[in-house]
Every structure is written in C-alpha cells, then in structure tokens.
Amino acid sequence: METFLIKAAQLVLALAMLIVIHEGGHYMFARLFGIKVEKFYLFFDPWFSLASWKPKSRKTPKLDKDGKPRATWRDTEYGIGWIPLGGYVKIAGMIDESMDKEQMKQPAQPWEFRSKPAWQRLLVMIGGVLMNFILAIIIYIGIAWYWGAPNVPFERAYLGFDFAPQAIEAGFKNGDIPLAADGKKLESSDPNCLMNVVMANNITVLRNGTDTVTISLPTNFPLSLGDSIPFITMRQPVMVQETMRGEPAAEAGLESGDLILAVNGKDARDYNSFSTLLKENALTQIEVTLLRDNDTITVNATPTEAGRLGFKLVNPYDVYGYDDIHYSIFEAIPVGIGNGVDKLTSYVKSLKFVFTKEGAQSVGGFGAIGSLFPEKWNWRTFWEMAAFLSIILAFMNILPIPALDGGHVTFVLWEIITRRKPSEQVLEKAQMVGMCLLLALLIYANFNDIYRFLIK
Secondary structure, eight states, rough: OOHHHHHHHHHHHHHHHHHHHHHHHHHHHHHHTOOOOEEEEEEESSOOOOOEEOOOOSSSOOTTSSSBBBGGGOOOHHHHHEEEEEEEETTTTSTTTOOOOHHHSSSSOSSSSSSSSSHHHHHHHHHHHHHHHHHHHHHHHHHHHHEEEEEGGGOOTTEEEOHHHHHHHHTTOEEEEEEEEEEEEEEOOOOOOOHOOOOOOOHHHEEEETTTEEOOTTTTTTHHHTTOOOEEEEBBOOOOOOOOTTTTHHHOOTTTTOOEEETTTOOOBBBBHHHHHHHHHTTTTEEEEETTTTTTEEEEEOOOSOOOOOOEEEHHHHHOOOOOEOOOOOHHHHHHHHHHHHHHHHHHHGGGGGGGGHHHHOOOOOHHHTTSSSOOOOOOHHHHHHHHHHHHHHHHHHOOOSSSSSHHHHHHHHHHHHHHOHHHHHHHHHHHHHHHHHHHHHHHHHHHHHHHHHHH
C-alpha cells in the first residue's frame, strides 16, 4: 500500500505541474493579445469544484485604445476540479471542450478569441505545447547542473559498442571498445570524444575483450559518415528490472536482477542480439541462460508473436557503473537541450510500435504511467520522469486530432493558407468527434491497466 501511495503521489504531483504549465501557456498568449480567459482550472470541474477563486473587479475598468473595456487577469476564475484527468482554460469566443454554444451565438466582441487575427490565435493554441517542451528542457538543464550527467567510462562498458555500417567498413567491429585516438587515451566524459575519433588517423580498440587492435582510418572517414553521427552506440546488457504480470518472462520465473547470457546457447548478452534471437524464435519455446546471484541457470520461455518476453530493462548505466559529470550552469544548457531533443526523437520513433497488435495491447493509462515512477521517493528520478512526461504531453497535444491543440492548429493553418475560415458548425462537429475519440482512447488505455492487473 505504501508503494502505491508513493507512486500515486509522484504521478499526481507531476501531472498537476505539467497541466498548470501547459494551460499557463495558453493563458499567457491569450492575455498577451488581450483575449478574455473566463476560467483557469487544474483538473476538470463538472457540476462543482474543490476550490475556486475569482478576483474582485476593478472599480474603474481598463480600456483599450478604442475606449472599450479591456480584458484583464481579474476576469478569470481560478480553481481546482475534482476529476484529475487534465485541466483547461476557457477562452472567450472559442469552441473548446466547454462547448459554450450560447456564447458563440452572440455578436463577436473585440476581446474574444474569434475576433483576433489568425496568427495570434495560432500562438494561443501552440502556447501549451511550447511551454511543456520548454519546461522539459529547463528540467533537464537543472538535472545536469545539480546532479550532473551519468557517464560510463569506455573501459567499463565490457560488452563493447555497436557501429554504423560506414564505421564497420573502415575497420571497426561490433563489440569493439575504443581506447585511444592517435595514441591519446579517449575519455568518454570529454564532449569532443567522438569528434576526436572521427578526425584521428589511427584508433586503438579492445577487441574480444583481450586483443588490442589499431585501426587506420581512411582520409575520407568523416565525410563517409554522412548523417550517421553518433556512429557508435554503447551496447545494453540484458538485466531484468521488473517482469510484467501475465507475460512470458513472469511465467518463466525470471526475477529482478537476472542477467541474460544466452538464448538457445547463442550469445545474447547485449539487447540487440537478445531481441533478434527472440524474434527469430517467436511463439517457440526457447532456453534462456541467465546469471542469478552468481549462479548460472537455464529457464524455458516462449516469446510472443512480436518476439518479446515482457520485462523492463535495468538502465545500462546502473549495470556498468557510472560517474557523474558535473557542469556549470552554462555548460548544463547545451546538455539539457540535447537530452530534451534526444528524448523527443526516441519517443517519436517508438510510436510506430503502437500501430501493431501487441503495441495496441500495451497501451496504458494512469496505472501504466504511475508504474514508471520509483517505489521510493527519489527527486532526481521524479524530475527525469516529469521532464519526459512533459515531452510526451507536448507531442501528443500537437497531433492534428480534433479537440487537441493540434486539431485547433490545423484549422487555423487551413484558414491562413486558404484565407477561408471554417464555419462554427464544422468546428463544433470536429470538437465533438475529437472529444469522443479521446474519451474512447482514455477508457481503452485504463481498461488495459485494469485487465493486466486483475486478469493477467
């Protein structure tokens, strides 16, 4: 019960922060352009709210340049709803989740969303996504500055590295461990380390764990890489962090801390080799050799149709052992930006799996998100998860789906390009369709959580 409460507290705190920042982005741009915001709510408040506050109006209202009353922050009701599924800002003159059709029947007012030029409405709609991505970058910068960034020295990465095809043609082999460039020891903590490798004439590597080999790089090696930078990737050991209920790994008896060594007698110590062997033996019983508490044992398991056993991996840094590289605040800025961009890129690439049968079954709701947080409160992990969720929230909201920010952006862009504004009837119907789709997805995702917990 204590573990559940700790994870739930981290989830609620992270979501509350991200929602406020997201809606604050919409609010900030709306206020910047003099648009009236009627409500600003954390969580949803149908029928009643947990708390609300409405500032007192000024005795003498502010006027715009035309002498008409100007919208201010005092026009907004601020509150906390009772359904923790998101939040919203109710912007005057906009067709949104409030579906305030009566307001839309009235003549347009100068302080309303619909009265503003398209470029202003566009900025209002992307404000939430923009603020979420900026928040993630700021968090990653803060983590790099306060805690530093984990770094695995090359010599500790005993499984070696995988290389791009161009590097293999130049003489590298998958599994090599770079040691020196032109006789100078390579330090993985050096931000110019990979550039030193690319620009060197000779690279010394450790091959097969015992042999020291010198590779003479061709003069055109930097140009041959093209967009294959970074051309080197640290191999990930296959260590079990946690098995998933009802999946083959749990049924086979795999436990937290197990280190996979082989599949059907073939080396499977790195994740790429392991996943390849699983896909080759999908729906077929295999022998998995692993190391558990210094004992080598073998268990039988049957990979799924997609070639998976169903367990979470331990971070390779924790397997190899790492040192923290500490940065000044100015050094942390490019590190934080790089981490944010890398996380976004990795997440977007991973979405292709959602459109497979197994990917759809793995979609999760709040339970799945909450399970990503650690069982014990750890501020560094909390902020890392908050930053990652902020990136997910930003990307998902910018998708061109009606009812999401991306749907509104799509209609505004259509208006800018065609110089024709979609009718309010079209916007209302699109909003309804989008809300139904999102509600169905929400129900499906959380049903998957319940199914996995109670049945699997």
